[in-house]
Amino acid sequence: MTPPILEARHLTRRFGGVVAVNDMSLTVAPREILGLIGPNGAGKTTMFDLLAGSVAVSGGAILLTGRDVTRAPAYHRLAQGLGRTFQIPRPFPDLTLVDNLLLARQGQTGERLWANFTTPGRVSAEERAAREKARELLDLMLLTRLADEPARFLSGGQRKLLELARVLMADPALILLDEPAAGVNPTLLETLIDRIEAINDRGVTFLLIEHNIDMVTRLCHRVIVMANGSELCQGTPDEVARDPRVIEAYLGGAPA
Numbered sequence: 001m002t003p004p005i006l007e008a009r010h011l012t013r014r015f016g017g018v019v020a021v022n023d024m025s026l027t028v029a030p031r032e033i034l035g036l037i038g039p040n041g042a043g044k045t046t047m048f049d050l051l052a053g054s055v056a057v058s059g060g061a062i063l064l065t066g067r068d069v070t071r072a073p074a075y076h077r078l079a080q081g082l083g084r085t086f087q088i089p090r091p092f093p094d095l096t097l098v099d100n101l102l103l104a105r106q107g108q109t110g111e112r113l114w115a116n117f118t119t120p121g122r123v124s125a126e127e128r129a130a131r132e133k134a135r136e137l138l139d140l141m142l143l144t145r146l147a148d149e150p151a152r153f154l155s156g157g158q159r160k161l162l163e164l165a166r167v168l169m170a171d172p173a174l175i176l177l178d179e180p181a182a183g184v185n186p187t188l189l190e191t192l193i194d195r196i197e198a199i200n201d202r203g204v205t206f207l208l209i210e211h212n213i214d215m216v217t218r219l220c221h222r223v224i225v226m227a228n229g230s231e232l233c234q235g236t237p238d239e240v241a242r243d244p245r246v247i248e249a250y251l252g253g254a255p256a
Helices: 044-052 074-079 097-102 120-140 156-168 186-201 213-219 237-242 244-253
Strands: 006-015 018-028 033-037 059-064 082-084 174-178 205-209 222-227 230-235
Touching: 006 044, 018 033, 018 044, 018 059, 018 230, 033 044, 033 213, 044 082, 044 174, 044 205, 074 082, 082 156, 097 120, 097 156, 120 156, 120 186, 156 174, 156 186, 186 205, 186 213, 205 213, 213 237, 222 237, 222 244, 230 237, 230 244, 237 244
Parallel strands: 033 205, 033 222, 082 174, 174 205
Antiparallel strands: 006 018, 006 059, 222 230
C-alpha cells in the first residue's frame, strides 16, 4: 500500500475556551483529489491553517511524506512540497503576471548577494529558466495573452488561475486549495476545474475546501465532511451526498 503524502493525526486547536478543531485525523494519498466540506463554522479553514503551518496545533501531529512537520513553519512545509492557495487571492497588482510568478520561485542562487558576483552565469541561467517556467505555467492556465499585463486587470476567476500558477512555481507535490470556486463566474469555473484535473494528471495531489458541491462531485475522489470541528463522515461524493447526517448538518445541525 502506498503511504500517504499527508497525514494528520488527532489534530486539535483551541482558541481560549473554543475548540475550533477537535481530534481531527485525515490522510491524503498521492495523486488524490480529496475534498473537505462542511457548513460554515465547521472548522475547515482552521484545519487548513494547521496543515499549512499558519496556526500552531494545540495537540496532535502532522506528517508530510512520512516526516513530522507538526512544529515546522509554513515556509519549511513549502520547501518540503506543501503549497497553499487562499480563498481571496492577493497578487501584487502593479506587477505583471510573469513577475508575480517569479516572486514565488524557491531557492534561486541569485537570492544570495555574493552569488551574483561569484557565479553570474549560474544566476542568469536560473533566471532564464524561471522566466520560461513562469510563461509555461501561464500558458497552462490560459493566461498567456495577459502575461505582461499588471495583475490588477485580472477578474476574480483569472486571479484564482494566477494564484494556482504561482503555487506551482514552487513545484509542490500537494496543494491545499481554499475555496477555488468562490467569486468565479461559470465560464471561468469550467476552466479552473479543467486546469485542476490537468495538474492532477501531472501527478500533483490536492486537498480542497469547497462549498460548490457540483465542483466537489466532479473533481474529488473522496470527501470528508466536518461539523463542529470534527469529522462527521467520509466517502465518495455520492455516498456523502446521501448521508442523512450531512443533510442535517447543512440544513440545521451545525452553527452558521
